[in-house]
Amino acid sequence: MNRPPAAAPRLDATVSGDPGGILDAAEQAERRGMDRLMVPETAYDPFLQLARAADRTSGIELATGVAVAFARTPMTLAYQAWGLHAASGGRAVIGLGSQVKPHIEKRFGMPWGQPAARMREYVHAVRAIWHSWQTGERLRFRGDFYTHTVMTPVFAPDPVPAGVPRILLAGVGPLMVRTAGAVADGFLSHPFTSVGYLTGQVLPALAEERARAEAEGAAWTGRPFEVVGQVLTATGRTEEQLRANRAALCERLAFYASTPAYRPVLAHHGWEDLHEELHRLSLRGRWTEMAALVDDDQVFDTFAVAGPVEDVARAIHGRWAGLADRISVSQPDAADPGLALDVLDAVRALG
Numbered sequence: 001m002n003r004p005p006a007a008a009p010r011l012d013a014t015v016s017g018d019p020g021g022i023l024d025a026a027e028q029a030e031r032r033g034m035d036r037l038m039v040p041e042t043a044y045d046p047f048l049q050l051a052r053a054a055d056r057t058s059g060i061e062l063a064t065g066v067a068v069a070f071a072r073t074p075m076t077l078a079y080q081a082w083g084l085h086a087a088s089g090g091r092a093v094i095g096l097g098s099q100v101k102p103h104i105e106k107r108f109g110m111p112w113g114q115p116a117a118r119m120r121e122y123v124h125a126v127r128a129i130w131h132s133w134q135t136g137e138r139l140r141f142r143g144d145f146y147t148h149t150v151m152t153p154v155f156a157p158d159p160v161p162a163g164v165p166r167i168l169l170a171g172v173g174p175l176m177v178r179t180a181g182a183v184a185d186g187f188l189s190h191p192f193t194s195v196g197y198l199t200g201q202v203l204p205a206l207a208e209e210r211a212r213a214e215a216e217g218a219a220w221t222g223r224p225f226e227v228v229g230q231v232l233t234a235t236g237r238t239e240e241q242l243r244a245n246r247a248a249l250c251e252r253l254a255f256y257a258s259t260p261a262y263r264p265v266l267a268h269h270g271w272e273d274l275h276e277e278l279h280r281l282s283l284r285g286r287w288t289e290m291a292a293l294v295d296d297d298q299v300f301d302t303f304a305v306a307g308p309v310e311d312v313a314r315a316i317h318g319r320w321a322g323l324a325d326r327i328s329v330s331q332p333d334a335a336d337p338g339l340a341l342d343v344l345d346a347v348r349a350l351g
Contacts (some may be wrong), residue, residue: 007065008351009321011344012228012328013038015066015337017049025337026053030060032341034347036093038328046230047080054088055069062088065328066170066188068095070118071108074146081126081165082133082157090162095188095228096123097170116175118145123167123183127220130164133157138180166223172262177202181209186226187199191330192256193230194302195319197268203323214313229324232304233331235312235339245339246306247291248332254290255305258282269302309339313346321350 013029015022029037037053037060039046046064054062062084069077075096085092098104098119104112121143132139132151136159147179156311169180180187189198197239206227214221233250236242253331256262257271258278267276273291281290294300305315320327327347329340 007325008348009229010326012038012063013344013349014038014040014230014328014330015045016040016042016333017046019049022049022053023056026057026060028338028341030057032345033345034060035324036061036063036340038063039064041067041071045283046148047084050092051084051087051287054084054091057088058347060091060186061092061093062097063168065228066095066168068103069096069122070098070104070110070115072110072111072351074122075129075148077122077283078126078129078133079157082130082160083226085162085165086157086160090160092165093168094165095168096184097188098176100259106347108303114145116173116179118178119169120179120183121145123169123179123227124242126167127164133260134164136158151283167220168226168228173264174201174205177188177205178209181206181225182213183220184225185220185223185323186228188228189230190256190262191230191232192253192262192265192303194265194269197265198229198301198323201264201268211305211306222326226325227323228326229320230328230330231316231320233312233316233329233340233343234304234306234335235309235331235343237339239338241336242306242308244280245335248334249304249306250291250295251287252299252332253300254278254280254287256303257294258290271299274299309342310346313350316343317347317350332342 006152011034013034015025026037039049046067050062081094098115101112106112125141125146130140133156139148166185167186168186171177171180172190208223234245236245263275274300278290305312329343331340
C-alpha cells in the first residue's frame with residue numbers, strides 16, 4: 001500500500017454526537033490536541049452534529065465514524081458530506097459503513113443486496129458526483145445499482161479549495177474488507193476486531209486490493225491509505241467506576257459476538273461455539289447471561305483493554321502502534337468522555 005513510514009499514531013476522539021454535548025466535546029478534543037473528531041451514526045445524524053462542531057473548532061478534522069451508506073443514495077450522501085466539507089474549510093473525512101440487512105430494509109426502508117459489490121459502486125458514484133462539482137465536468141455515472149446523470153448548475157455546489165473529502169470504509173467480513181482496500185482512502189476497523197484478526201486477515205487483504213488499485217493507476221491512490229484502530233476500552237478514576245465500565249463493556253462485547261455478521265472474527269480464534277451460544281441467548285433476550293460468557297480473561301483481553309488509564313494506554317500502544325495509523329478509544333456509552341481523552345493523552349506520551 002502507498003503508506004508513509006511508520007510513525008506515532010494519530011489520535012482520534014470518538015464522541016456520541018448527542019446534541020447536548022457535541023459542542024463541548026468538540027472543543028475539548030481540539031483543545032487537548034486530538035487530530036480528528038469522530039461521530040458515529042446512532043441516535044443522531046453525524047453530519048448535522050459535525051457541522052455544528054465545525055463552527056466551534058478551527059483545525060481538528062471532522063469525521064463520520066461511521067455514517068450508514070445504504071440509508072442514503074450516493075447523491076444524498078454526497079450533498080451532506082460536501083456541505084460539511086465546505087462549512088469546515090475542507091476538514092471533513094467521510095467514514096462509511098453498510099449496516100446489516102434488517103436495519104437497512106426495516107429501519108431505513110432502503111434496498112439491500114450484494115453489500116460488498118453495492119458499496120464498491122456506491123463509493124465510485126460518490127466520487128463521480130464530487131468530481132463533477134469540483135471540476136464542472138458533466139456527471140455521467142451508470143452502474144448496476146445506481147445511476148446519476150443529471151446535474152444542472154443550480155444544484156451543483158461550489159468547488160472546495162481543499163479538494164474532495166477522503167472516504168474511509170468500515171468492514172469486518174472479508175468481502176467488505178477487500179472493498180475498502182480496492183476503493184477507499186482508508187479502513188476503519190470495527191471495535192470488535194482483535195489484533196490477531198487484523199494481522200492475519202484484514203491487513204493482508206487490504207494490502208492486496210490496494211496494490212491492485214495502485215497498479216491500475218486509480219486516481220484516489222495518490223493519497224496515502226490509512227488504517228484506523230478503534231479499541232474497546234474500560235477505565236475509570238475509581239475502582240467502582242472501572243468495574244461499572246468493564247461490566248458495560250462486557251455487554252457490548254456480547255452483543256457484537258452474538259451478531260452473525262461478526263462471526264468471522266470469532267472464527268479466526270476458533271470460538272464459533274461461543275458465537276452460536278451468544279446468538280441463541282440474544283434471540284431470547286438473555287443479556288445478563290451473555291455478558292457473563294465474555295467476562296473471561298481470554299475472550300475479554302482478546303478484544304478489549306481494561307484497567308487504570310496509564311495501564312490501558314500502555315496496552316493499547318503495545319498492541320496497535322505500528323499496525324494502525326490512527327487510534328481511537330471506544331468506551332461504554334455511559335462512560336465519562338474525558339476518560340477517553342485521558343487515555344489518548346497517555347498513548348501520545350508513549351510516542
